[in-house]
Amino acid sequence: MKSTFVVPDGLEPAQRRSDALAPGDRMPSHNPMCFGCGPDAPNGLHLDARAGEGMAITGEMLVEPHFEGGPGMIHGGILSSAFDEIMGMNVMLMGVTAVTAVLDVDFAKPIQLGSRLRFSTEILGTQRRKIYVRAVAHLIDGDGNSGGDTGEEVGGAHGLFIIVDPSVHFRESRAKSQFASPEFGA
Numbered sequence: 001m002k003s004t005f006v007v008p009d010g011l012e013p014a015q016r017r018s019d020a021l022a023p024g025d026r027m028p029s030h031n032p033m034c035f036g037c038g039p040d041a042p043n044g045l046h047l048d049a050r051a052g053e054g055m056a057i058t059g060e061m062l063v064e065p066h067f068e069g070g071p072g073m074i075h076g077g078i079l080s081s082a083f084d085e086i087m088g089m090n091v092m093l094m095g096v097t098a099v100t101a102v103l104d105v106d107f108a109k110p111i112q113l114g115s116r117l118r119f120s121t122e123i124l125g126t127q128r129r130k131i132y133v134r135a136v137a138h139l140i141d142g143d144g145n146s147g148g149d150t151g152e153e154v155g156g157a158h159g160l161f162i163i164v165d166p167s168v169h170f171r172e173s174r175a176k177s178q179f180a181s182p183e184f185g186a
């Protein structure tokens with residue numbers, strides 16, 4: 001991947017929360033109406049994410065017809081959203097609430113509608129409230145049983161996430177939510 005994103009030296013290792021999900025467990029949606037991971041979002045990405053080992057998670061997504069940009073191709077904003085979401089879910093392994101400050105996407109290869117994508121993401125480390133995350137996307141078979149990372153690598157991303165206090169960060173927006181968990185500032 002040809003990213004120009006700079007990951008600082010000397011990051012602190014991220015700590016997985018003691019009660020984090022076991023590897024292979026499905027990561028819960030933080031909000032059922034979330035465009036990225038919410039099962040009830042009508043035109044959402046419906047990312048299906050699983051906890052991995054250490055500070056890693058994986059996720060899968062079908063490139064639906066309504067994700068079209070160029071003729072027959074995924075829209076770049078959809079791929080960006082998917083990277084944003086899967087890296088945001090990765091941060092949940094730490095048991096903190098964090099929002100994206102910087103998203104850097106490498107659109108390495110064209111991705112056609114109907115493709116299945118597998119995302120692999122890991123937390124690289126932390127620095128004060130900053131969390132650095134890296135992700136890659138591969139094409140996988142329609143049966144989803146290809147083992148994941150053996151398909152063609154079609155994209156990559158880095159994200160900088162900032163830990164926030166949800167009771168403060170979502171205080172004013174929460175009333176506009178179609179659904180919001182109490183942990184986000186009831």
Ligand SMILES: CCCCCCCC(=O)SCCNC(=O)CCNC(=O)[C@H](O)C(C)(C)COP(=O)(O)OP(=O)(O)OC[C@H]1O[C@@H](n2cnc3c(N)ncnc32)[C@H](O)[C@@H]1OP(=O)(O)O
Pocket residue numbers: 030084085088089097098099100101102127128129130160162164
């Ligand atoms: C709840 C889970 C939802 C998951 C959904 C998927 C993820 C998302 O899409 S979140 C939605 C998109 N993101 C947003 O809406 C965030 C909007 N931005 C903000 O609210 C603020 O800018 C926010 C919270 C990121 C940072 O503001 P603030 O809390 O004041 O941070 P601040 O004190 O300025 O900075 C903290 C550190 O981050 C760094 N930082 C902040 N923003 C940036 C940036 N854009 N670039 C580089 N560094 C930054 C600062 O330099 C500082 O670093 P250091 O510790 O070295 O001094």
